[in-house]
Amino acid sequence: MSKRVLEILKSRFGADIYETHSQFGDDTAVVNPEKWLEIAKFLRDDPQCAMNMFVDLTAVDWLGRQTPRFEVVLHLHSFERNHRIRLKARIGDDDANGVEIDSLVSVWIGANWFERECFDMFGVHFKGHPDLRRILMYPEFVGYPLRKDYPADKIQPLVELRNVPDKLPPFGLDEGMPFGRQTHDYPRGEETN
């Protein structure tokens, strides 16, 4: 971790860096969510920061404890300079309105799946993400499991036979289904045309 990066950030962005701390030796900057993408680009391109390695992106739900409810947390590492930094941005209110932030896929391609996971688990919407789908949960899943108001023992409704041709469909309707779930009420051969 590097305190120097924090100094550079503070001098470059001034009031957009809300808060910095170095708890347990990890240097952290809480930034303005509006400037999220700009700061990320700066960190990658500035030769003194050179954060070329994307490490991790996640979120923390502070329901009932902080007013902007969600914290999007980004970890970066510079291979050349061998230092790390953590960026945080606070977004959203208690009813989970306005939970959106810029996507970083244009800066590091590695952000793709991490942002999809964050969307899947917390419902954080990433503006400009090329392919924002659920990744760990199935598409029919209701709710966002890692939010604090999602009960851990909640039971999800049974999923209907998937009829929607989602992004890339499998074969015919009943192919690959167990015999018990196969339906033969459509004429065979029609699907192949």
Next chain:
Amino acid sequence: MEPLDRDLEEGLLELPSEPMMLNMGPSHPAMHGTVRIVLELSGEMIQKADVQIGYLHRGFEKMCERGTWTQIFPYVDRCNYVSPMLNNVGFALAVEKMLGVTVPERCQYYRVVLGELARLCDHMICSGAMCMELGAFTPFLYFARAREIIWDIFEEETGARVTHSFGRVGGMANPPTKYFKDMVRAGVPRVLQLISEGEKLLLKNRIFLDRLENVGVMSKEDALALGWTGVVLRASGVPYDVRRAHPYLVYDRMEFDVPVGTTGDNYDRFMCRQEEIRQTARIIEQALDQMPDEGPINIDDPRIVLPPKQEVYTTIEATIQHFKIVMEGIKVPAGECYSYTEAGNGELGFYMVSDGGGTPYRVRIRPPCFATTQGLEQLITGLMIPDVVPTFGSLNMIGGECDH
């Protein structure tokens, strides 16, 4: 007879075709883990790939919010189930970073040796499974036999063969057994011998090499931007090893080389892994020589470490102490930290938020193969279907860890 290579125009040979969709997985005999790859094919050429994970998701992070800090150890075991000891050590180090404690020297060496043994396991299974998926079954048996030796050591030490749950905050569950050093010293050379024998069957095999060389090439810059770590990153030519860059435990006292590849293809990933097995054996040897025979394993802090079982049964103070730790959990200071170690397939990170209680407010695992698997799409686009098998095999994707 008519010559076979008739000079035909391409347009006459190529049939007009529309892309064909092919599902590979979720459970495919030639891939480890449950991953579905939806391929868009033109002939046998992959034009587009959509890698879908999540089939093994068990809500690791949600589960962690429900128990105490120490109850997470069995969960981390089941993340990377090929080398659970490295996950154990990684998580213990993360909590110790927040508590601000350092385990005694003997425990540090003990963790290094156990962790490196687990790394041997991880690399062997990955290399072995990759060969097996390519049809070379015999080398897999050699590697599996070698892993058996290590599991025997783990069984003697921890009582369990695969999921040990052996790590503890502030130490280890048990001190090393009396014959620990002898067992490891006898086992590791045998492991290396088996690996060399298995390698001999592969590395002069033209078919094996042809399927690995120049297949699935990843550039240095892309690997970094994708967040790749571990062997796959080093095979692309970046000499980044957490044990070197940010030494934890006693890695700064160890002498070892970081094997680096040149092209970043499947062959490089395979060879880096094989070389790392030998380097790991070097580390084990040095750690065993330096490890003290006497001394405490756990730190001396009744707020963190459970009292000895004998005292729990005989004194009321120890009973109360035991009860407090088990029921309320260790009180970890409020704040957040990110702790990272070098696991079997890369940088295993734990980002943890504590509100000062005995239960974590949030535990985030950064699984190395999650980042690795997202590069698969880029790797296999433009290749043929049979190339998916060795490419996927060389990434060392572990389902339990990728899907946490």
